[in-house]
Amino acid sequence: MRRYLVAGNWKLNLGPAAGRELAFGLADRLRGRELRGDVVVCPPFVTLAAVAPAAQGDPVQLGAQNCAAWDKGAYTGEVSAAMLAEAGVRYVIVGHSERRQYFREIDQDFVGKIDQVHAAGLKAIFCYGEVLDERKGGRAEAVVEAQLRGVLPRLEGANAYNLVLAYEPVWAIGTGETATPEIAQHMHAHSRALAGQLLGAETAGALRILYGGSCKPDNARELIGQPDVDGGLIGGASLKAADFLGIIDGAEAACDG
Numbered sequence: 001m002r003r004y005l006v007a008g009n010w011k012l013n014l015g016p017a018a019g020r021e022l023a024f025g026l027a028d029r030l031r032g033r034e035l036r037g038d039v040v041v042c043p044p045f046v047t048l049a050a051v052a053p054a055a056q057g058d059p060v061q062l063g064a065q066n067c068a069a070w071d072k073g074a075y076t077g078e079v080s081a082a083m084l085a086e087a088g089v090r091y092v093i094v095g096h097s098e099r100r101q102y103f104r105e106i107d108q109d110f111v112g113k114i115d116q117v118h119a120a121g122l123k124a125i126f127c128y129g130e131v132l133d134e135r136k137g138g139r140a141e142a143v144v145e146a147q148l149r150g151v152l153p154r155l156e157g158a159n160a161y162n163l164v165l166a167y168e169p170v171w172a173i174g175t176g177e178t179a180t181p182e183i184a185q186h187m188h189a190h191s192r193a194l195a196g197q198l199l200g201a202e203t204a205g206a207l208r209i210l211y212g213g214s215c216k217p218d219n220a221r222e223l224i225g226q227p228d229v230d231g232g233l234i235g236g237a238s239l240k241a242a243d244f245l246g247i248i249d250g251a252e253a254a255c256d257g
């Protein structure tokens with residue numbers, strides 16, 4: 001039985017004061033609830049320290065949005081996975097479409113970063129997904145296959161415990177347009193089958209695959225209720241406590257069937 005994961009990607013939003021307020025608000029509302037999944041918030045680096053006291057795992061955990069592909073050295077502006085671990089981080093997002101688009105990151109970067117995340121004892125959330133033209137051209141499955149084949153077999157020590165996949169159709173990110181539950185389930189089943197080929201059937205069966213792309217309180221239950229959807233990576237709706245909590249409620253309701 002896979003535990004769901006709901007992870008909030010705050011992107012370039014919320015400095016220390018605002019981040020602390022949101023994180024403590026979430027922690028206060030969730031404390032003492034017996035959730036059947038995991039909840040993670042991923043603030044900007046500079047906000048991590050302010051959020052850490054609210055995100056020590058009961059039940060909110062701390063995540064980061066990026067890390068270096070190296071452990072140390074002359075890489076101005078970079079932050080290593082080991083430093084993030086020391087700051088209380090448990091999860092690191094890698095491969096987000098915005099990193100691909102605006103920072104030109106490619107498979108090789110993702111392999112280096114995920115290996116660093118794993119070497120630091122953290123969990124990676126690896127994002128992938130097709131753009132609109134690729135979907136319209138009937139190439140969504142092939143694009144996803146290339147993105148997974150380009151990274152998963154090259155990882156040094158990936159397993160179902162330290163790796164989470166996040167299928168994020170780029171046409172649904174921040175657009176208000178959500179994949180239908182049928183599309184999400186189809187792409188997740190496709191991803192799991194590929195992960196079976198690349199990492200082994202046992203790992204693939206236990207691997208959590210999140211959906212990301214305009215997930216909201218009113219669609220979370222149906223999306224996360226799909227057999228191969230194990231939670232959500234949430235952008236815009238993670239910035240408001242009520243919306244993020246509503247998505248967690250949707251995930252809990254999905255557990256009830």
Ligand code: PEP
Pocket residue numbers: 009168172173174175176212213214215233234235236237
């Ligand atoms: C994301 O950026 O990972 C994301 C899913 O954003 P949104 O929820 O705003 O579509």
